[in-house]
Amino acid sequence: MIYSGVVIDGEGKRIADALVGVMWGTAPTPEISIRTDPLGNFRIDLPPGRFRLAGHAPDGRIGTIDVEVPGRMTGDIIIVVHWSCPR
């Protein structure tokens, strides 16, 4: 299934040009990386299984989200990025 998603920061600001991909999963997914559009949106094709998606903002912030397909998801996949270390 094709899902839509968005990458945002902790304040809800949408992140353009972030890179999104499957970090791990239980089913085959291509190791391609998806670039978010100017509004932080992306589309991703996921087969049935469990996946961890990772989002990498251009400034180095990172976020992840676990997704199950088919699951109870309604609406967009939302990846919230943050600094992985205190700055």
Next chain:
Amino acid sequence: VPLESVSNPVGEVPQEPPAIEILPEPLPGNAGSATGEVSRSAKYLAVKGRLEGLIGGPPSAIESVIGPDERTRIVDTELAPWRRICALRVLSPAGNFIGTGWFAGPRTVITAGHCVFHRQMSGWATRITVIPGRNGTEMPYGEASSTRFSSLNYWTETTNPDYDIGAIHLETSFGDQVGWFSTAVLSDADIPGYLINISGYPGDRGLGNEQYFHANRILRVTNSRVFYSNDTAQGQSGSPVWIYPAADAEPMAIGIHNYGVGGTPADYNITANSATRIVPEVLDQMRAWIETNG
């Protein structure tokens, strides 16, 4: 206990001669006209030759970076073989993507099929920019864009990972400068022992602008795929999987990296990333692409 007589066979027992597997001639590589300076990264990081036998892996885990991340950034990407590997910027009707490709001819860049055609792109890519040997903001050989791509019908019709191969046809002979990989089919008997090298442009480190490399061993081989413990990440789809048949040999591509550990069947009981294997039918198609487009 009833006994039965058993006697030794008389005379020589005729034996079937072993089947001889005839493999196609490899596609030749090319060093390119750019500097022939030896890469220190290649000298110290690349693995050559083979170790006999497969090694077993731990029970299946689920990350493309298997254990500690052992990828190393390549900084002398203006040298061979790194300059033959390209960062890809893929534009499609349904969004933009990053991937990796590698030169197999003067104007032919090989990549994963899903970098040129995929459902999440709504079909074919519209434009792909190829950046050989990109190193951060440096583009030592510039960049070139193309709107002509090819894949295999088995990929576009079934998206079967066994046929996840694509080609980008460039208008200019970029490969004459940066060179290109030799490409070969290895037999079932020959392939398992080789040490393999993978280098590409991941999104999780360097945002697809920096080349990362890892060397390791093959864990399993099937008719159409190669499974290994080399670390990779999203964005490295399309990277060359290459060997050095001997210590003084040129690099030889034997597969196209395209899936993380989720692409390895659970009943293999290994933690492995994987590539589409170069088999005779694939090599024939690559040869045709190069003969047609250069």
